[in-house]
Amino acid sequence: MSVTAAKGFTAAGIAAGIKENGNPDLALVVNNGPRRAAAGVFTSNRVKAAPVLWSQQVLATGELTAVVLNSGGANACTGPQGFQDTHATAEKVAEVLSAAGTETGAGEVAVASTGLIGLLLPMDKVLAGVEKAAGELSEHGGEKAAIAIKTTDTVHKTSVVTKDGWTVGGMAKGAGMLAPGLATMLVVLTTDADVDAEGLDAALRQSTKVTFDRVDSDGCMSTNDTVLLLASGASGVTPARDAFAEAVRTVCDDLARQLIGDAEGASKDIRIEVVNAATEDDAVEVGRSIARNNLLKCAIHGEDPNWGRVLSAIGTTQAAFDPDRLNVAINGVWVCKNGSVGEDRDLVDMRYREVTITADLSAGSESAVIWANDLTADYVHENSAYSS
Amino acid sequence: MSVTAAKGFTAAGIAAGIKENGNPDLALVVNNGPRRAAAGVFTSNRVKAAPVLWSQQVLATGELTAVVLNSGGANACTGPQGFQDTHATAEKVAEVLSAAGTETGAGEVAVASTGLIGLLLPMDKVLAGVEKAAGELSEHGGEKAAIAIKTTDTVHKTSVVTKDGWTVGGMAKGAGMLAPGLATMLVVLTTDADVDAEGLDAALRQSTKVTFDRVDSDGCMSTNDTVLLLASGASGVTPARDAFAEAVRTVCDDLARQLIGDAEGASKDIRIEVVNAATEDDAVEVGRSIARNNLLKCAIHGEDPNWGRVLSAIGTTQAAFDPDRLNVAINGVWVCKNGSVGEDRDLVDMRYREVTITADLSAGSESAVIWANDLTADYVHENSAYSS
Numbered sequence: 025m026s027v028t029a030a031k032g033f034t035a036a037g038i039a040a041g042i043k044e045n046g047n048p049d050l051a052l053v054v055n056n057g058p059r060r061a062a063a064g065v066f067t068s069n070r071v072k073a074a075p076v077l078w079s080q081q082v083l084a085t086g087e088l089t090a091v092v093l094n095s096g097g098a099n100a101c102t103g104p105q106g107f108q109d110t111h112a113t114a115e116k117v118a119e120v121l122s123a124a125g126t127e128t129g130a131g132e133v134a135v136a137s138t139g140l141i142g143l144l145l146p147m148d149k150v151l152a153g154v155e156k157a158a159g160e161l162s163e164h165g166g167e168k169a170a171i172a173i174k175t176t177d178t179v180h181k182t183s184v185v186t187k188d189g190w191t192v193g194g195m196a197k198g199a200g201m202l203a204p205g206l207a208t209m210l211v212v213l214t215t216d217a218d219v220d221a222e223g224l225d226a227a228l229r230q231s232t233k234v235t236f237d238r239v240d241s242d243g244c245m246s247t248n249d250t251v252l253l254l255a256s257g258a259s260g261v262t263p264a265r266d267a268f269a270e271a272v273r274t275v276c277d278d279l280a281r282q283l284i285g286d287a288e289g290a291s292k293d294i295r296i297e298v299v300n301a302a303t304e305d306d307a308v309e310v311g312r313s314i315a316r317n318n319l320l321k322c323a324i325h326g327e328d329p330n331w332g333r334v335l336s337a338i339g340t341t342q343a344a345f346d347p348d349r350l351n352v353a354i355n356g357v358w359v360c361k362n363g364s365v366g367e368d369r370d371l372v373d374m375r376y377r378e379v380t381i382t383a384d385l386s387a388g389s390e391s392a393v394i395w396a397n398d399l400t401a402d403y404v405h406e407n408s409a410y411s412s
Numbered sequence: 413m414s415v416t417a418a419k420g421f422t423a424a425g426i427a428a429g430i431k432e433n434g435n436p437d438l439a440l441v442v443n444n445g446p447r448r449a450a451a452g453v454f455t456s457n458r459v460k461a462a463p464v465l466w467s468q469q470v471l472a473t474g475e476l477t478a479v480v481l482n483s484g485g486a487n488a489c490t491g492p493q494g495f496q497d498t499h500a501t502a503e504k505v506a507e508v509l510s511a512a513g514t515e516t517g518a519g520e521v522a523v524a525s526t527g528l529i530g531l532l533l534p535m536d537k538v539l540a541g542v543e544k545a546a547g548e549l550s551e552h553g554g555e556k557a558a559i560a561i562k563t564t565d566t567v568h569k570t571s572v573v574t575k576d577g578w579t580v581g582g583m584a585k586g587a588g589m590l591a592p593g594l595a596t597m598l599v600v601l602t603t604d605a606d607v608d609a610e611g612l613d614a615a616l617r618q619s620t621k622v623t624f625d626r627v628d629s630d631g632c633m634s635t636n637d638t639v640l641l642l643a644s645g646a647s648g649v650t651p652a653r654d655a656f657a658e659a660v661r662t663v664c665d666d667l668a669r670q671l672i673g674d675a676e677g678a679s680k681d682i683r684i685e686v687v688n689a690a691t692e693d694d695a696v697e698v699g700r701s702i703a704r705n706n707l708l709k710c711a712i713h714g715e716d717p718n719w720g721r722v723l724s725a726i727g728t729t730q731a732a733f734d735p736d737r738l739n740v741a742i743n744g745v746w747v748c749k750n751g752s753v754g755e756d757r758d759l760v761d762m763r764y765r766e767v768t769i770t771a772d773l774s775a776g777s778e779s780a781v782i783w784a785n786d787l788t789a790d791y792v793h794e795n796s797a798y799s800s
Binding site for chain 1: 720797
């Protein structure tokens with residue numbers, strides 16, 4: 025159901041020929057109103073792709089009619105020509121939608137791209153693809169749109185929450201370069217709830233902070249991360265602020281979890297719970313440090329409850345803790361107590377895909393959960409051959 | 413020649429049975445004077461192994477008679493018992509040396525350990541090993557000492573610089589968990605120059621800052637890093653401060669380079685030169701960010717000049733730069749110019765083990781070099797099976 029689960033939206037996903045293998049590579053999502061409110065969150069990487077610079081700019085109005093997304097090329101580090109290409113793509117979307125009766129300008133069209141950095145897009149194919157996609161827009165097009173934004177994803181990712189007369193739905197792509205500040209991901213969320221741009225922005229920031237910002241597959245931050253939330257108001261219902269934020273968070277959480285579950289080469293999903301931290305920021309800092317420790321990620325891959333690597337990762341942070349009061353559990357077995365040897369490590373069962381590491385800082389009452397993946401030979405293989 | 417290249421030192425390396433495979437695992441280095449000045453630099457990890465806590469403490473006097481080192485166990489995260497074990501080891505060294513005529517106390521004996529975190533050492537074997545090593549101390553024992561501190565190292569590492577009548581020599585171990593704030597390494601440097609503790613400390617800190625602190629094999633910081641510099645004064649020569657510092661730096665640089673060259677599973681040594689930075693700190697921050705980017709490390713392994721991953725790593729830093737003025741060369745080919753596509757990437761020849769990445773920030777005139785390794789399936793294999 026994806027982005028067309030909410031009323032007021034149509035979508036399409038087609039093969040424009042940007043990808044050499046002929047797979048779907050261009051998606052279009054259109055908000056048919058009556059409302060066209062929108063909000064967005066983007067990568068915090070200072071090297072931002074042209075479509076990110078563009079979409080940040082157009083979102084200043086708080087309104088979007090459409091989002092066009094392509095896989096097969098990130099249009100990042102492509103200079104002035106790359107930016108012109110993004111602009112031309114938005115112009116083309118506005119032109120074909122206007123011709124079909126949905127009056128709009130390029131300034132109401134967000135653009136998102138994903139794929140290899142440093143290559144210009146084949147614009148003839150992109151522009152022809154926009155025309156083709158516009159011709160296939162449908163209230164049932166959400167699934168196809170979700171498929172068209174895949175890169176190394178093995179499955180497409182969608183999620184929907186329906187409440188009292190209104191819906192939040194969405195799609196996501198992302199399988200590598202997943203790290204806080206967002207992951208290499210493109211996400212489009214839609215809702216038919218009647219919420220203004222400010223309300224969307226608040227709900228979105230609140231949600232991404234504790235979902236997408238807390239997945240860290242490989243510590244690498246993308247140039248293209250984009251999460252958009254569009255509201256059509258077509259349900260005629262204005263939900264309570266909290267109920268709406270919760271629905272958005274639920275969809276974000278579900279999609280974030282799907283990203284981790286499909287991370288490149290991963291064999292384990294690692295849930296890192298940091299508990300009894302002095303502050304939530306401390307908990308997040310410690311969780312990320314654990315999430316990014318390559319030695320630990322390898323150990324988890326080898327089903328080795330190597331808690332020493334957890335402690336050495338905690339030790340690199342500025343968080344409040346006393347080394348002699350640290351406790352660590354792996355899948356519920358407290359293998360480290362008071363900074364030293366705890367329960368028998370042979371009691372830890374790591375056969376299943378999900379592994380939980382609990383780090384108890386004994387320094388307060390705050391907590392956070394970070395999701396990560398293990399480091400595998402498959403990750404190395406996939407990423408040593410990506411652009412060749 | 414190692415730690416016995418300088419006059420006034422004896423050393424030994426033996427198999428104490430700490431390692432189950434029977435390989436050498438205990439080294440002893442003794443300063444026979446006349447001077448016994450010493451300085452040390454330790455891991456900045458806040459989770460510090462017992463021997464690090466011990467050695468930091470004994471170095472407060474600026475004097476060391478001996479250093480005892482073991483591989484086969486890090487004695488980290490081992491609680492009060494681990495600290496008592498370190499103390500007992502130093503006591504044993506003082507006892508056997510004193511019995512043999514070198515009057516000393518435990519407070520003049522540094523201890524260094526390396527191996528798996530979270531296991532107590534087999535103290536019966538360690539203490540018997542100390543006796544055995546003391547019986548084999550020799551002016552030619554430097555090589556054997558260097559061999560006895562290996563863990564996953566495939567070769568032992570030594571270096572010597574001889575100047576006008578005085579010498580600086582040393583040994584190092586380390587093959588993984590190499591990251592700033594030192595690498596997982598144990599290093600003992602010796603000199604027969606007549607330099608006091610303060611002079612040793614200054615030369616050592618100055619040197620490690622631009623050598624060991626700038627290797628980043630896998631971004632993981634150890635709990636046990638120790639670099640010691642002992643001076644016997646046996647040459648009777650007091651070198652000029654600069655000449656001495658330069659000799660120490662040369663030995664550190666040589667050993668650091670050997671660590672990178674033998675990093676676990678690595679197939680490439682990556683020299684990351686950050687140039688035209690606003691400050692040296694900026695250059696180091698950018699260099700480390702590039703050094704730790706797993707996607708880039710995989711690309712280098714695949715001999716893929718994927719400069720987009722360099723830019724996305726630079727973009728995560730706080731360094732001063734304008735994304736549109738970044739230039740990146742790989743092995744001398746400027747594949748990225750002004751933040752966009754530069755020279756033809758097919759011109760880049762990456763067949764050899766050493767790969768140079770030059771990141772030009774166009775923001776000033778400072779620079780720094782960081783050494784890193786690629787990420788390989790062998791690294792994953794080695795580190796997913798380490799403790800099993």
